Amino acid sequence: MNITDSDIKLIKSKGLTVDKVLSQIEIFKNEIPFVALRSAATLENGISKISDTYQKELIERYEKKVYDLETIKFVPASGAASRMFKELFRFLDYYDADKESLNSYTNHEKADAIRLFLIGLEKFPFYSTVMNEVKRFSPDFDSLSEGEQLYLFVEVMLRERGLNYGWYPKGLLPFHKYSERIATAFEEHLYEAAGYNVNGDKASKIHFTISKEHLEAFNEEFERIQQDVELKTATKFDISYSFQKPETDTIAVTMDNEPFRLENGELLFRPGGHGALIENLNDLDADIIYIKNIDNVVVRKYQNELSGFKKVLAGKLLEIQQEVFDILKCIDKEVPTEEKLKQIKQFLVEELNVRLPLDFDKFSDKFKVLFIKESLNRPIRVCGMVINEGEPGGGPFWVKQENGRVVLQIIEAPQINKNDRRQKEILAGATHFNPVDLVCGVRNYKGEKFNLLDFVDPDAGFITTKTMNGRRLKALELPGLWNGAMSNWISVFVEVPLTTFNPVKSVNDLLKSAHQVKLFS
Numbered sequence: 425m426n427i428t429d430s431d432i433k434l435i436k437s438k439g440l441t442v443d444k445v446l447s448q449i450e451i452f453k454n455e456i457p458f459v460a461l462r463s464a465a466t467l468e469n470g471i472s473k474i475s476d477t478y479q480k481e482l483i484e485r486y487e488k489k490v491y492d493l494e495t496i497k498f499v500p501a502s503g504a505a506s507r508m509f510k511e512l513f514r515f516l517d518y519y520d521a522d523k524e525s526l527n528s529y530t531n532h533e534k535a536d537a538i539r540l541f542l543i544g545l546e547k548f549p550f551y552s553t554v555m556n557e558v559k560r561f562s563p564d565f566d567s568l569s570e571g572e573q574l575y576l577f578v579e580v581m582l583r584e585r586g587l588n589y590g591w592y593p594k595g596l597l598p599f600h601k602y603s604e605r606i607a608t609a610f611e612e613h614l615y616e617a618a619g620y621n622v623n624g625d626k627a628s629k630i631h632f633t634i635s636k637e638h639l640e641a642f643n644e645e646f647e648r649i650q651q652d653v654e655l656k657t658a659t660k661f662d663i664s665y666s667f668q669k670p671e672t673d674t675i676a677v678t679m680d681n682e683p684f685r686l687e688n689g690e691l692l693f694r695p696g697g698h699g700a701l702i703e704n705l706n707d708l709d710a711d712i713i714y715i716k717n718i719d720n721v722v723v724r725k726y727q728n729e730l731s732g733f734k735k736v737l738a739g740k741l742l743e744i745q746q747e748v749f750d751i752l753k754c755i756d757k758e759v760p761t762e763e764k765l766k767q768i769k770q771f772l773v774e775e776l777n778v779r780l781p782l783d784f785d786k787f788s789d790k791f792k793v794l795f796i797k798e799s800l801n802r803p804i805r806v807c808g809m810v811i812n813e814g815e816p817g818g819g820p821f822w823v824k825q826e827n828g829r830v831v832l833q834i835i836e837a838p839q840i841n842k843n844d845r846r847q848k849e850i851l852a853g854a855t856h857f858n859p860v861d862l863v864c865g866v867r868n869y870k871g872e873k874f875n876l877l878d879f880v881d882p883d884a885g886f887i888t889t890k891t892m893n894g895r896r897l898k899a900l901e902l903p904g905l906w907n908g909a910m911s912n913w914i915s916v917f918v919e920v921p922l923t924t925f926n927p928v929k930s931v932n933d934l935l936k937s938a939h940q941v942k943l944f945s
Contacts, residue, residue: 431691438693439671448674448900452681456886458841462830464854465820470777470832471809471856471917474736482739483732489742491624493711497617500701500905501595501610501632501718502668508597508931509590511537512578519575526571537932542574544935549601550589554581561586593638595718596645599934602724602941609928610642611649612721618657619731620738621714627660632718633704636667666707672700674900676890684897692897699885699902702909706876708866712738715862715906719928722938726923733808733920737863740918741806747771748800748914749869755796759789768796776800776914779830803874803913807834807906808861808920812854818907819857820917821850832915834858834906838886856917859925860906864913876909884908 427442435445465471474482506513515538519529530539545551558580559565565573580586589597595610610632617628634642646663654660673693676684684692705713714734722730751768754760760768772778778799781787787795809820818836825831841847867873884903889896903909926938933939 452677459839460824461850462822466855473919479736483735486735486739495621495712496629496710497621497714499632502635503594505592505594521571540932549606550598600723614653618659620734629662631664666704668700672696676897694899697901699904699909701905709873713864717860722926723941737806741863745865752869777832804865805913806863806916809856809917810859810922810925812857819854879912881908881911
């Protein structure tokens with residue numbers, strides 16, 4: 425790589441080093457090895473199913489302790505709404521009302537999304553807002569053909585000259601329509617947090633990771649709703665924000681693994697994906713950190729059920745944490761007896777899904793204690809898992825590491841070699857997937873906060889192919905936040921109902937019952 429002075433200046437401005445950039449280029453050249461799946465995690469092997477009675481016990485455990493705990497909800501919210509509207513942008517690019525009727529266009533096989541959008545049009549929370557703007561733009565709207573009307577509606581909704589929803593962060597889009605007002609996903613996260621993430625002072629801390637250019641808009645939204653939400657929930661909200669750090673950007677390369685340069689000769693750096701947010705998460709310090717994506721919310725009539733399962737996961741975390749801390753404090757004082765070692769082994773295998781070395785019983789007492797301490801002195805995450813019904817996203821698998829150990833991990837599809845028949849079969853046999861529903865404990869048994877960066881698997885990222893200005897390039901995504909970035913945590917997987925997973929990946933998802941205050945008649 426031929427490094428110029430201007431390259432060095434750009435690299436340093438991002439908080440990166442030349443060596444770091446060169447090491448990223450080496451990753452492209454050497455490629456990232458696929459994971460070695462051993463089997464899918466199932467209810468029989470790696471995922472816990474919690475009975476109704478046990479759920480009540482875990483909720484009680486959490487509710488007894490929560491007011492003595494510091495809790496915070498962490499919401500990745502920098503995602504742009506443009507992906508939600510992909511099919512609508514396609515409609516604007518390809519539909520010509522002068523050449524084709526809307527009925528003809530929607531009869532195309534690839535126009536299913538447009539047909540569904542049109543059928544449910546008046547059920548969208550933004551319908552009235554957009555229509556008011558449309559009629560301001562076009563006083564003769566009612567005289568237009570159906571195709572011209574829909575085209576104008578979509579154009580005014582998405583384009584900069586209209587409401588510009590295509591530019592919005594997803595968290596600030598209209599998500600739900602109530603009688604008193606329209607609510608954004610941001611607002612719904614406040615209502616949800618009031619159900620489980622509240623301390624003894626009736627305060628709730630929520631941290632959003634956002635794009636810097638949207639900070640003012642988020643602040644304005646909070647100012648607009650704060651008084652009403654705090655009054656209705658009897659909760660004081662402590663909202664904070666952070667941005668993806670520029671030093672987590674990664675260099676892009678050509679298909680020949682040479683640095684990709686823009687037309688002006690400048691190196692191209694791209695955001696490193698949601699895995700970069702492990703830095704933001706690491707800056708937080710709390711007894712319990714909830715993690716949930718910005719678009720996974722429900723209308724308020726379903727929130728009590730959702731809050732209950734959050735408390736179940738948190739209660740499970742506290743239960744496991746207590747046992748882990750007791751063991752670590754015990755082995756700090758003395759070498760455990762044979763009977764105590766037997767109990768610890770049972771806990772490792774049955775509760776934490778740790779696969780012990782075959783010759784563990786032959787270890788000396790010193791090495792048994794070292795193995796136990798190394799296995800337990802880690803951050804802990806309890807992850808909700810839902811039944812797989814074909815939704816995209818990472819899934820729970822048993823994975824063989826380079827050191828030969830088999831561990832539970834959340835794995836994304838790009839990490840799997842789909843050309844390998846056996847790996848493909850394991851992927852196809854997965855029964856559950858990860859809805860990004862995590863409850864995390866990030867302090868050790870001495871009350872000290874872990875440095876979460878120490879538990880990242882740097883080899884768990886992946887390489888993707890993109891296009892920029894008609895030129896293909898390769899991009900490097902850092903180990904995902906709930907994948908490789910938490911690879912070396914203690915991971916416990918618990919089945920939760922599918923009703924807890926209601927993401928809005930496409931605008932038409934807003935037509936689903938979880939996002940409708942009044943269901944279709």
